[in-house]
Structure formats: structure tokens, C-alpha cells
Amino acid sequence: MKRITTRHWTAIALSVGLLLIVATRALLADETHDGTIKSISPTKLVLMTPSTEMTFVINAGTQISLGDKPAKVADLQTGDAAVVTVAGSSTRTATAADPLIAARIDAQRSSSPDAPDPVSP
Secondary structure, three states, X not given: OOOOOHHHHHHHHHHHHHHHHHHHHHHOOOEEEEEEEEEEOOOEEEEEOOOOEEEEEOOOOOEEEEOOEEOOHHHOOOOOEEXXXXXXXXXXXXXXXXXXXXOXXXXXXXXXXXXXXXXXX
16 A cells, blocks of 8 residues: 655645635626726725725726726726726625725716816815
């Protein structure tokens, strides 16, 4: 009978861990949130939805579009309508230690291009 070595146990543990990660990711579906951009910075977007205010982290992997064209964070404006997709968030609640990371932001300009930007009081 062959003896199972530490090397074998390590390979088994890594295989089981990888299987659990893949299974968990498969169970979590992408989640979308529709609303209006309340504030935007290079690393954070605050979205007003019909029921709440939500904050999302923007990182280098976040895909952004404006009017169905690729865009940059700097192209987005307060008041733009947006759909933010969070990959695999399920129904978890974001915390400071585990924020919702925007995988994709699809925005539409709320006013016509010739309209002046609204002035805050």
C-alpha cells in the first residue's frame, strides 16, 4: 500500500479549494442596479436608486460606457442615468471592508448635449 505524502495532501487540498471557488462563483449571478449618479470620482460612484443610495468601487477592471460607446470615469456626470453591474454579488450587503465593486457601468446622458449643466444651489 502506498503512503499518502504531504505533497499529495497539499494537491488534494488545493484541488478541493479550487473546486469550491469555481462552484461558488457559478452560483452567484451578476447583479444590476439602476439609478442616477449622485456623485462620481475616479475610484467611487454613488448611485441613487428608487429605494436607496448605493456606493460602488471603480477599479481598473471596471468597464464603462456612455451612450453605448466606450467611456472613461471622467466622462460620467452627476445626474446621468446609469446601470451598475456587480459581478457575483448575489444579495450580500456591502461593507467598508467588503465594498461592492462595479464590474460595468452603462450610463446615458440625462439631458441633451446643448442643454446647460444644472447649477447646484
